[in-house]
Amino acid sequence: MGFSLDNVNDMYIDVLREIGNIGAGNATTAISQMLGARLNMEVPKVQLMEASELGGAICDEEETVVGIFLEVLDDINGSMMFLMKMESAHIIVNKLMMRDPSYNEPFDEMDLSALKEIGNIIASSYLTALSSLTNMKIQPSVPYIAVDMAAAILSVPAIQFGQYGDNALFIETEFGDDKEMQGYFILMPEQDSYAKILKALGIMN
Amino acid sequence: MGNSIKVGMADLKVAKAPDSLITLGLGSCIGLTLYDPVTKVGGMVHYMLPDSTQLKNNSNIAKFGDTGIKELYRLMVANGASPKRMVAKIAGGAKMFEVSGLSNVGHVGERNAEQAKKLLKELKVPLVAEDTGLNYGRTVELFCENGDFFIKAVGKSNKTI
Numbered sequence: 383m384g385f386s387l388d389n390v391n392d393m394y395i396d397v398l399r400e401i402g403n404i405g406a407g408n409a410t411t412a413i414s415q416m417l418g419a420r421l422n423m424e425v426p427k428v429q430l431m432e433a434s435e436l437g438g439a440i441c442d443e444e445e446t447v448v449g450i451f452l453e454v455l456d457d458i459n460g461s462m463m464f465l466m467k468m469e470s471a472h473i474i475v476n477k478l479m480m481r482d483p484s485y486n487e488p489f490d491e492m493d494l495s496a497l498k499e500i501g502n503i504i505a506s507s508y509l510t511a512l513s514s515l516t517n518m519k520i521q522p523s524v525p526y527i528a529v530d531m532a533a534a535i536l537s538v539p540a541i542q543f544g545q546y547g548d549n550a551l552f553i554e555t556e557f558g559d560d561k562e563m564q565g566y567f568i569l570m571p572e573q574d575s576y577a578k579i580l581k582a583l584g585i586m587n
Numbered sequence: 588m589g590n591s592i593k594v595g596m597a598d599l600k601v602a603k604a605p606d607s608l609i610t611l612g613l614g615s616c617i618g619l620t621l622y623d624p625v626t627k628v629g630g631m632v633h634y635m636l637p638d639s640t641q642l643k644n645n646s647n648i649a650k651f652g653d654t655g656i657k658e659l660y661r662l663m664v665a666n667g668a669s670p671k672r673m674v675a676k677i678a679g680g681a682k683m684f685e686v687s688g689l690s691n692v693g694h695v696g697e698r699n700a701e702q703a704k705k706l707l708k709e710l711k712v713p714l715v716a717e718d719t720g721l722n723y724g725r726t727v728e729l730f731c732e733n734g735d736f737f738i739k740a741v742g743k744s745n746k747t748i
Contacts (some may be wrong), residue, residue, distance in 0.1 A: 437596050527683035528722070531612035
């Protein structure tokens with residue numbers, strides 16, 4: 383019987399929260415440097431839920447959100463996703479492009495590459511945390527971006543999790559200065575990679 | 588006007604006129620509908636993966652194309668739809684991210700759509716309309732009154748197939 387999120391224990395959730403914590407810390411530092419501003423970060427929240435509920439987990443199913451998707455290769459195989467609601471995505475792009483904070487036009491090509499880069503930095507920070515805790519080599523692919531209905535974007539991780547069980551796991555983080563931004567990580571290791579992560583962390587023999 | 592009955596992910600439902608069946612934000616999943624124009628019975632399944640036989644944990648039949656479509660067909664007949672009059676329409680199966688790698692992420696939508704066609708052929712139900720593939724999400728609604736399948740997507744004009 384392979385690993386499944388249908389029977390994870392609290393210890394595993396705690397470990398993921400800690401990885402999320404360190405990863406989000408790294409990411410906040412990297413983005414602060416990119417923006418030249420000081421950002422605060424809240425303790426990430428880890429949520430376990432049914433994969434089929436994922437579509438409505440962060441907002442209404444039809445609300446437009448930004449999703450950045452990367453494949454993860456090397457010692458661990460799988461994929462990860464970083465999601466932002468439109469409001470947060472606009473705040474961060476406006477900061478990066480040094481625009482007026484109220485600017486709210488649809489994203490152009492330049493904005494989309496900026497968002498991809500932010501997703502890339504955040505995902506890499508998270509993976510670096512995982513890599514240093516587990517002593518494993520983890521490489522992210524180039525980032526892919528989609529701006530579409532939340533449920534449609536979240537169908538991708540729902541399907542990935544759905545292959546191994548009925549549960550899915552995501553991590554919510556909050557960061558910002560005067561304005562709070564929310565981001566959501568979803569890490570989707572292939573089934574055999576779960577075992578590797580747990581072994582490396584000493585949770586499983 | 589009837590009620591809009593929501594079909595979730597990995598879910599299936601049957602309804603009668605004047606009601607409609609709606610599923611919000613289909614991505615790589617498939618929304619498959621069956622409809623009998625005489626008794627005005629309609630059904631929708633929103634499945635995530637093509638094939639239940641590939642997995643050990645396959646208790647939720649609406650999660651898979653093979654088991655979900657067969658169960659929807661059975662429920663349609665049980666609710667008064669004629670196997671001879673039933674027609675099918677499908678939507679979804681998008682590739683949400685232009686992933687170039689070898690992982691299955693890029694292909695699951697396509698495989699989901701292929702499975703619908705295969706199962707419909709087995710059940711001898713004609714596929715009369717489809718809006719599948721490409722790279723965007725879709726909200727879909729089947730009106731049991733006339734069998735119209737309404738499709739909405741971000742930044743695109745609405746259509747009825």
